[in-house]
Amino acid sequence: MSAAIEVRVSAARMLTPVVREFTLQACAGLLPAFSPGSHVQVHLPLAEGKLRNAYSLTSDPADIQHYRIAVRLQEASRGGSHYLHRQVQVGDTLQISPPANLFALHSTASLHILIAGGIGITPFMAYIAALEQRKAHFELHYLCRPGLSDAYVEALQQRLGSRLHTYASRPDLSRILRDRPLGSHLYTCGPQPLLDAVRQQAKALGWPTGRVHWEAFNAAQPGQPFDLELLRSGRRLRVGIEQSLLEALESAGLQIPNLCRGGVCGQCMTRHVSGDIEHRDSFLSPAEQADFLMPCVSRGCGPCVSLDL
Amino acid sequence: MTIQASPVQSYRDDFSFRNSSAAIRRFPFPFTEDSYLYSVNIEPATSRDPGSIYQHGFDIDEHYRSEMAERALVLDKDPRRYLVLPHMQVAAWDALQMLMEHLAADYPQWFSLVREGDHWHWRNTLLNIDQHFVFGDATSLPCEPLEFIGRQVQGDFALLDQRDGDLYMDAGLVTSPADWSLAFDAGMSFKQWHSPVPMAHQMGIFDRALKYLLNLQVGQPVRRLNWTLTINPRLDSSPETFHEWGADRGRITAENVGQQVHLRVELQVMARLPRSNAVMFSIRTYLISMQELVTQSGWGCRLHRVLRDLPEPIADYKGMSRYRQTLVEWLSRFDPQA
C-alpha cells in the first residue's frame, strides 16, 4: 500500500446547503494524475477514532494542480461528513490516499449514458471533462432536488446544453434506456434505490451486464461495539460504535489492503474464525461469508470476533 | 557506466553483440533454485541495489545505442511491429509521459524534460533528439507518441486496456519478442494471448496474475522475470522472422554452444497508467552467451540442473528441443555433481 498524501485545503465552498466542495493542493511535490471515476480516501481524525471515507474526484483529470471533492452532509452517519462540513477550514491540512479507480470509463463505448442521483454526480464531473477532451459522445441524466442535491447543475447546463437532462423526481428509466445504438454503455452513481432501479430496467430491456457500470456510495455504518481477537499475534482490540472493523485494525497499526471502504471491491477480505458476524458487504457469496468477511463495512454482532490476522 | 558509442554492435548478420564484464556481472540471472517451476513471481518494482537493473524504473545500459539502432531497423522493415488501436491514444500519451519522466529523473546526464503547461521540451543527447511538442497533440511530434518514445527506450512495450474485468493487449511496440506476434495477438484478452503457454493455465497462474494486475494502483508498479534461450544474440526472435532464424536451432554443436547459445531474460514491469487507467507492460530483454554466463560463479552449475530437469512441454515451448541435450552436456562440466 502506498503512503498517504498530505494536502492543504486551498478553497472550500458550499455548492448547496448540504454539499460542500473542497479544493486540495499538494503540500509538497505534485499530485498524482488520475483517471476519471477515481476516488481518494480522506483520513478523518475524529475524537472517537480515525475514520477514512472515500470521495470521488470531481476535478478535471487533465489539471493536476489540485483535486476537488464534494461532500454531502449525511445525517445518520459516523460523523465523517459532519467533520468535513463543520471542522475543516481553508488552510487546514488533510491526509488522503492516492487515487484509485473502481468506476472507469469503458474505452470502446461509442455513446456514454450517465445517470446520476444527487451526490452521485461527483464522478461524472471528472468523466465529462475527459469525455469532452476525447470528443466522445455522451449524455447526462441528473436526478436532483433543486437547491438541495443539485450540485454543479448551473455549470453543467452551461457546458452541456442539450446533453444534460435534469429531473426533480425519478424519470421513466425505460425511455432513457430503450432503442440505444450499439456501442452504448450505461453508467450510474447515486443512492442505492436509483442504482437498483437502473440495473433492473436495463436488464429488462436486454442490456447485457457488461454494458452497465455502477458505483455505490456505500460507507461503513455504526453498530454495537465488540471485541476483536487477532489469532496470529494474540492481540485484543476493541471496535467502537462509530468505528469500522477495518478502521480499528488500522488504528492498531495493521495494514490491510483496501480500496473502496464500502464492501464492494473485495480487497480487504479477511478470514474470520469465531464469533457472530453481521455481513454488510456486496462482494462475498453466502458460502464465502461462512469463512470470510469484509471488515470495511461488516461487524461483529456478539461480544467478540476472532480473525486470522 | 559507459554507453557503447560506435560502431554499434549488431543483433543480426555478424552478431557482434558482446557484454562487457560489468554487463555480465549485472546480468539478471533468474534462477534462485536448481529447478524451475512456474509461479506468479511478481514483486513490487521498488528501487534497489544501486547499479543493478533494479535501480531505475526503466533501465538504460551500455547497449543503448546498439539496441536503438536495431529497433529502427526492425520498424523500418516491418511496420506491423507497432500498433495502437484507436481507443488507446490516451494510454499512449500516458506511456510517453511515464517514460519521459523516469528517464529525465534517473539519467539527467542524457535526458531532460522541461514542461510549461502542455508545451513540453524533450532532449535526448544520446540520439541527438531535441523536440518541442504539445502534449496530447500527435501532429506536433514526428510520429505517434508511443513510437516516438519507444524508439528511445530499451525494451518492448505493450499497453493493456482494462475493461470487462479483463486486460486487452490493444497497443504496443514490439521489436524484440521471444517468439510472439503483436500483430496477431493485438486485441486479445489476458488469457487468450497466454494461450500457447503450456501447463500454467491448469495451475491457475493466469487467474491469479490477472486478478493481481487488475488491482494495480498508480505509483505502485510490479515486476517479474521471465526467461528463455536464444541462438545468437538475436533480439528480434519474432515469429515474423522465424523462417530466417529457426534453422539456427539445428546448427548447435558442442563446439559452438558457448558462443551461440544465449540465455535470454526479460525484466517485465507492469505499471498503472494514470489517465487512461490502462496497464503498461514493459519487457526489457537481457542477453548473455553461455561462455559469458559460466564466468560467473555458480551460474553454469545451476543452469545445468534447471535445463536438465525442465519438463518437456516447457522445454518445447521455449524452443530448445533440438539442442537441449548438446547444451546440457556442455553445461555438465560446470556441475560438480554431474
Added chain:
Amino acid sequence: MTDRHSAAPDRLHSLPRYRQPLPRESVTRHIVVMQSAAACSPIVGELEQPLVLNGESADFSRRLHQVLASATVGSHLYIMGDEAFIWRIHGEARSAGLENDEIDITRTIVGARLVYCVHCGLTQAAGPEALLTCIGCDVGLEVREHFSRRLGAYLGVCTNPDQPYAGVRS
C-alpha cells in the same frame, strides 16, 4: 463496477468456442445471419420473431450493413456457417458496436477457415488441413492452435525453418 465474472473453463483460451446458441431472456431483437439455407441451425425456429439474413441473397452485404447500423442495445446476433464466414460477419458486428457476449457463433458448415501468415501478414482462406503454403510469400506454414478474434484467423507459422520454401503437402 460491473458484476463479477465466473472463471473460464480450462482450455486453450484463444480458440473459438462454437456451440448451439443458449436461450436468452430479455433480448429485444434476435438477428440471425446464416451463410446459406444449408447453414441454418434448428434453433432459429425457437427464436421469437427473428430477423433473418441469408448470405446467399443478392443484396446481403447491403442488408447486413443496414441492419447492424440501425440495431439497438438489447439485440443479439446469431452467426451460422463456416469459420471463414462467421468471423467475417463477427468483425463487422464488432465494428458496429456489438460486444462478444452479444454474439453467438455456431459452426454449421465445416471446412473453410482463415489463416494469418505471420511472415508476410496476409490473412488467407484455407481448409481444415494443418499445413498450407502461403499464397502471399510462399513459406510453408503450419496452422497453430492459436486464434485471433480480431483477425478471425488462426496463426500460420513456418513449419520447417530448415527449408522454409520447400512446399508443404497437406
